[in-house]
Amino acid sequence: MKITEIPVTCLVEAQDKLGEGCFWDAATQTLWWLDIIEPSAIHRLHVASGAHRKWQFTEKVTAMAKRNDGTVLVGTHTGLSIFNPETGALSPWRKIDPETPGNRGNDGACDARGRFWFGTMMNNIGPRGEDLPITASTGKLFRIGPTGEIAVMETGIGVSNGPCWSPDGKTFYFSDSMAQIIYAYDFDAEAGTISNRRVLNDTKDYGYPDGATVDAQGFIWSARWEGSCVLRIDPRGRIDRVVPMPAKRVTNVCFGGPKLDTLYATSSRQGLPEAELQDRPLSGGLFCFDPQVTGFEKPAFAG
Template identity: 40%
Template sequence: MSCTAVTAHRAQLGEGPFWDVPTQALYWVNIAGKQALRLMGGHLQIWQLPEHVSAFIPCESGGALVTLSSGVYRLDLETEALTLLCVADPQPGNRGNEARCDARGRLWLGTMQNNIGEQGEDLPITRRSGGLFRIDADAQVTPLLQGLGIPNTLLWSEDGTQVHFGDSMDGTLYRHVIQEGGQLDPAQVWFGPHARGGPDGSAMDSQGYVWNARWDGSCLLRLTPDGAVERVIELPVSRPTSCVFGGPNLTTLYITSAASPLDHPLDGAVLAIEVDVPGKPCHRFAG
């Protein structure tokens, strides 16, 4: 599979790719650089934000959500004005990390102890203070999990009764049954530690297989619904961070990445590869 970088931009910590089907636009973030980015019609636009940002997701009502260190905000894409939607995690010293919307357009946000300094430098993680929260269109917040290290991967089964969720600190991807009332059953180990790096963000294809980015592993793993490795997709970056299906037929896989000590030329780029199975579409925030 041949990879190409979709822009010349290189992120210190690229993350959170989102493909917007109605506008055929790719959204992503540079967490450490405090940037929200959109590639639409071949034009790259960058919004510089006041805090670290972990997700950039368009809203049905216009504009987009950005998950900043101090809360979840609406961003007016024209004026760049920020309006606070909610503070999902009140724990001091935490920041948002993984964030995606389910099929009902509700935002699920995983948080963690902040590990990024003001200049983008690494800070040590000393506690498992993160949580998982659901934010409804009316900004109501529902806590779902606590005691998380580094939350990554949020994917739902076709019928919406299960969620795949990972903790990179454990090197493990879990599966939770979603109760009728919306709470989660205890975690079931779905895919444990693997020699090719740690689990980061993921995307799901139309066959229910999970494509998982492997931090420090220079690859993606395509995992069967039963949690077995079906294939390894080698990548020309040291630290792939997440992926999403996009393009007119949802057969282009966009992969975000981060800088690394190995300093490969494409580290920090967003890569694109054509794959043989289409993916599932992303969902905008319902509010």
């Protein structure tokens, strides 16, 4: 394991309260991400030109996946919606877990077959954006098929985060941030099922595992909430690299750029003490750096 002092660029000083949900759209060469806390926002950045667009909403948006028709699947506080960037409309599509009204949506991503894996957690955001305590592991992991069919794949989660897959599609990675654990599962791509859960990495030295992605060599890149860094973790769970970041709460990562050789990272500034914000004024920004390896574009939702 080595600490790698890679130059990190702040592409957009977004001042997101809780930046998340990033993905790269190769067709338009744009980077998408969101801000969860109301007024929530969806951001789109055309990296080459610097053109930045932002849409705001009165409900929480928490995760995203592109769709091949140019719209975006959006995880929300209570379910899934479809966002149309041409009109700015966010249209409800499916309710998720209405039997647990104290939960909210969190992170999500599509597998190679275009099924959306979406995690929930006990809601920890108050009506004025204040932190609420998480007192129980009521989160679940759902699999949503192209026509909207919903299956519960995991329960008893504190904070659902970081769904991603190994390059060969045989391993699924998923984090419970509250437990500070990244899990690995066997993944059956044909059936869309997970099994044989085991602990991949449970380090307590670098904050909490948040959003994650996998590179072309099969290593996991883990954004670290309260850890001021991004970790690169090998398929056996060993920390290979620590990349320091100019934000304490790094929330999600994705590969992008014309050659998929840039790593983008979102961050949060909500609830940080004033001294921390003065020390790290770019907190809540969108960052990027050269990871010295290529990755993958996240798959689109098949629906």
